[in-house]
Amino acid sequence: MRCPYCGGLDTQVKDSRPTDDSSSIRRRRICPDCGGRFTTFERVQLRELMVVKKNGRRTPFDRDKLMRSVQVALRKRSVEPERTERMINGVVRQLESQTDGDIPTDRIGELVMEGLKALDDVAYVRFASVYRNFREARDFNAIVGELEAEPEPEAAPAREAPRHRRNAPAT
Numbered sequence: 001m002r003c004p005y006c007g008g009l010d011t012q013v014k015d016s017r018p019t020d021d022s023s024s025i026r027r028r029r030i031c032p033d034c035g036g037r038f039t040t041f042e043r044v045q046l047r048e049l050m051v052v053k054k055n056g057r058r059t060p061f062d063r064d065k066l067m068r069s070v071q072v073a074l075r076k077r078s079v080e081p082e083r084t085e086r087m088i089n090g091v092v093r094q095l096e097s098q099t100d101g102d103i104p105t106d107r108i109g110e111l112v113m114e115g116l117k118a119l120d121d122v123a124y125v126r127f128a129s130v131y132r133n134f135r136e137a138r139d140f141n142a143i144v145g146e147l148e149a150e151p152e153p154e155a156a157p158a159r160e161a162p163r164h165r166r167n168a169p170a171t
Helices: 063-073 081-098 105-119 121-131 137-149
Strands: 012-018 024-030 037-043 050-052 058-060 102-104
Touching: 050 105, 063 081, 063 105, 063 121, 081 105, 102 105, 105 121, 121 137
Parallel strands: 050 102
Antiparallel strands: 012 024, 024 037, 050 058
């Protein structure tokens, strides 16, 4: 792995461990040439995915680009990075399993919108405003109206904690 600081090719792995959701391996590396330390991630790739743009051009799927666009929508929102990572992993898994390798940009956008709707309503509206190319305030009103019309997911009934009596005789 090339060192991002000095370009040296002989970096060493100092620590490897699975991520929290076990979808990738996190590796801490050090460069013996400059002493720089950095982290890399290793993920499974089932097949080479190609994104088919609206103009017909094909480009390789870039998971990092997808993550950046989702992070822009989530900026200044209190969503744990692990939840974002799980959402992105889910989108990528769906793309890998549902296609022959060519993915229209529309499909990616719809999957991301589904994921963001489950994570954060504000991020969902932000992403939708770019993805659907909102031009007027009524475009925002329409999507917020869709969100408000959807029923709230029912919360699981709260379970009562077991009650323990102090100094109760054991039976």
